[in-house]
Amino acid sequence: MDAASVAFLRDVLSTTGWVERTRHLGLSLRATRTPGGLLVVGTPDEEPWHLTAHLSDEARLSGLVQLAPTLVRWSPPPGAPRHLAVGMERVETAGRGETVFVVAERKAPVPLLERVDDARRTGATIIALDGGDPELEYLAHDALAVPPKDDLFTFDAAQHLVSAAAGDTSRSRTKLLERLARLAERITGPRVTD
Template sequence: MDLQQARVLRDLLADTRWWDRTRAFGTALRTSTKGPGGLLLVGPPAAEPWHLTAHLDDEARYAEIPELSPTLVRWNPPPNAPRHLSVGLDRLAAARRGESLLVVAEAAPASLLERVQDVRRAGATIFALDTGRTELADLAHEILSVDSTISDTIPVEDGTFGFPPAVPGGVANSESGWKSASGSPVSFDSAQHLLSIAAAESAPGPRGSGGSRGRSADGPGSTEARGMRSRLARLLDLISGPDS
């Protein structure tokens, strides 16, 4: 999936609660990091989050948000690695309050969980993008879970993707409010593209880093909104091909 496809998918999901969750998660990620170099990304030893690091870096430069430019933390960088690919685990040991750690993991081995726990103790804010089948929920302040076994889909008739009703009085971005993350409509890979877009968007105002996108006056369940989702779904099929 390239940036154009990711933005088409973002528009497909714009009237769903899943995108609202992703956008709130991205906003919290951006605002919790107090200065350039303070956003760290790490994954399991066999699945370092190269792609999300690159996407976030592109969005940070495009949106001119230097604190969003990430540092990829690697388990065993080779001695001759370029500077931006040579940051080792010592950087996690130096993490402090005002910095953020984003853990990207479809599976989280004990070695990763131990490192994350140490960073949390040091006062950094822990974010996690996982599959809902790891133990990261016990360590993360904010967690967004997706089902890594599914392919991207189009919205169902009401655009909810089967989400349960919103909890009255629920607080976005609170630790307790992010522990349940079920019903993802996208794949794990696509979620990383969408998160990079969401993190660069401003929290208030219209959606879309490339310009304003207004909501239909009749609401997300209106005929006009459903028609837009249908057209975008067909466009996504043209770009990426139908699901096998």
């Protein structure tokens, strides 16, 4: 989905609350402190390749290196390229400053929940995009559940909106400039213009 399609989707969903919720989750992904510390993991049956690719693009285009994702796979094949050879043991070693982003449209299996729980206990931030899995959402610091019966807002649409929001620096720059202007005004007094 290109930027124009994402903008169109945001317009269509503007009155539903989904845009704000996906923006919030996208911004939560920025809590990761280091490149490679954003671990994106799915279920054994559904690896989140597509979302990982979008996050990689967003990291490159926005300059937010902490968004550069690491795709974690359940069974990487022997001899896989390095970026496709990261196994579930990486979730087990996740710690402070790292984020485990679980993308699971269907119920997360128990082995995934156990690894996520272990990562949480060692200080990793847990974020979930799911289809309404209460056990996964209980473990997550932040989660967005996408109902399976919504014809307009699909799980695929949510992935596109979350990744686009994660890389959207326009809002954070505007807020930073507004804060700096308020600070400058407190220090120097209000600006007078002719």
